[in-house]
Amino acid sequence: MHQIRAHAQWLGHYLAGDKIYGPDARCYLDFLDDGWTPALEEKLLLPRQALHCAEIDMRKAGLERVFSVPLPADLRAFCAARGLAVPAGL
Numbered sequence: 001m002h003q004i005r006a007h008a009q010w011l012g013h014y015l016a017g018d019k020i021y022g023p024d025a026r027c028y029l030d031f032l033d034d035g036w037t038p039a040l041e042e043k044l045l046l047p048r049q050a051l052h053c054a055e056i057d058m059r060k061a062g063l064e065r066v067f068s069v070p071l072p073a074d075l076r077a078f079c080a081a082r083g084l085a086v087p088a089g090l
Helices: 002-010 027-034 038-044 075-082
Strands: 055-058 066-068
Touching: 027 055
Parallel strands: none
Antiparallel strands: 055 066
16 A cells, blocks of 8 residues: 555655645644544545555465455545545445
């Protein structure tokens, strides 16, 4: 997860909810000092990183396992509130 977040920051973007690589270098320290506050919610939009791994396929590694997980309710609600379509199957 770190690599995705660091590359997004390098490109001038950040993930919603990212306290370390987010829009303000103080977000993480503010969170440690005061917890989740309305000010942080305004900057970050989510109390956690907006990352989700829908599927991990282990077959190429020689294991006949595929792990699948639907999009969590909080991320589904986040998308719905912003008119973002969630792909079928998530």
